[in-house]
Amino acid sequence: xxxxxxxxxxxxxxxxxxxxxxxxxxxxxxxxxxxxxxxxxxxxxxxxxxxxxxxxxxxxxxxxxxxxxxxxxxxxxxxxxxxxxxxxxxxxxxxxxxxxxxxxxxxxxxxxxxxxxxxxxxxxxxxxxxxxxxxxxxxxxxxxxxxxxxxxxx
Numbered sequence: 001x002x003x004x005x006x007x008x009x010x011x012x013x014x015x016x017x018x019x020x021x022x023x024x025x026x027x028x029x030x031x032x033x034x035x036x037x038x039x040x041x042x043x044x045x046x047x048x049x050x051x052x053x054x055x056x057x058x059x060x061x062x063x064x065x066x067x068x069x070x071x072x073x074x075x076x077x078x079x080x081x082x083x084x085x086x087x088x089x090x091x092x093x094x095x096x097x098x099x100x101x102x103x104x105x106x107x108x109x110x111x112x113x114x115x116x117x118x119x120x121x122x123x124x125x126x127x128x129x130x131x132x133x134x135x136x137x138x139x140x141x142x143x144x145x146x147x148x149x150x151x152x153x154x
Contacts, residue, residue, distance in 0.1 A: 001030075001031045001032075001033055002019060002020060002023050002030065002031070002032055002033065003032075003033045003034070003035070004016060004032070004033070004034050004035070004036075004051070005034075005035045006034055006035060006036040006047065006048075006051060007035050007036060007067055008035075011051060013051075013054055016051060016054055016055065016058070017054055017057075017058040018058075020032055020055055020058035020059050020060055021058045021059055023059075024058070024059030024060070025059075028111075028112065029061045029062075029109050029112060030059055030060050030061050030062075030112075031060065031061060031062045031063075031064060032052075032055040032056075032060040032062070032063045032064070033063075033064050033065070033066075034048070034051060034052070034055075034063065034064070034065040034066075035065070035066060035067050036048050036051065036065050036067055037065060037067050037068040037072065037084065037085055038068060039067070039068050039069050039070075040068065040069060040070055040098070040099075041068055041070065041072070042068075042070050042071065042072050042073065042098075042144070042148045043072065043073055043148060043151065043152070044065075044072055044073060044084040044085075044152075048065060048084055049075075049152075052065075052075075052077065052082045052084070053077050053078075056077050056078055056080045056082070057078070060080065061080065061109065061112045061113060061114065062080065062081050062082075062083075062107055062114050063080070063081070063082040063083070064083050064086070064105065065083065065084050065085050065086075066085050066086055066087075067085065068084075068085045068087075069087065069088050069098075069099050070085065070087055070088075070098045070099065070101075071085060071086065071087035071098075071101055071102065071103055071141065071144070071145060072084035072085035072087075072148070073145070073148040073149040073151070073152050074119070074145060074149050075149060075152050079113065080113070080114070081107075081114045081117055083103075083105055083117075083119075086102055086103050086104070086105060087099075087101050087102035087103060088100070088101070088102045088124060089102050089104070089122065089124075089130050090124070090128060090129070090130055094124070094126060094128075099124075100123060100124045100125075101121065101122070101123060101124075101133075101137070101141055102121075102122045102123075102124065102130065103119045103120060103121055103122065103141070103145075104119075104120040104122055105117065105118070105119055105120075106118040106119075106120060119142065119145065120132065121133040121137060121138040121141035121142060123137055
């Protein structure tokens with residue numbers, strides 16, 4: 001895993017590319033993890049999409065991001081998965097439904113490729129503890145991910 005903070009630091013595209021290329025030559029699987037995006041938005045911004053694609057072009061097997069406090073869209077690019085934001089996991093933002101939702105990603109690799117991904121919806125209860133979402137919440141969360149993800153293709 002290699003991480004980049006695009007919230008508090010400017011990420012140079014050349015550095016991002018070279019660091020991922022270097023790591024990819026040394027390991028079997030490269031996961032690029034980003035701290036990025038606009039809070040309380042379910043669609044990634046232009047910079048998120050740009051950095052994600054640069055990371056994959058440089059050799060990342062998977063791109064994962066967080067910071068928006070909401071679950072964001074997922075996208076395939078050149079056969080690689082991008083999960084823009086997992087939403088919250090353990091956090092004290094109980095003031096809205098969206099900030100109480102999150103996903104846990106289970107990713108299965110073969111060679112350098114994600115061959116299966118399971119996005120497990122979670123819910124943060126009033127005690128701030130994450131738990132697997134009940135069936136109705138699970139369906140709603142997955143339906144929203146599907147809807148917002150389709151909007152990226154338009």
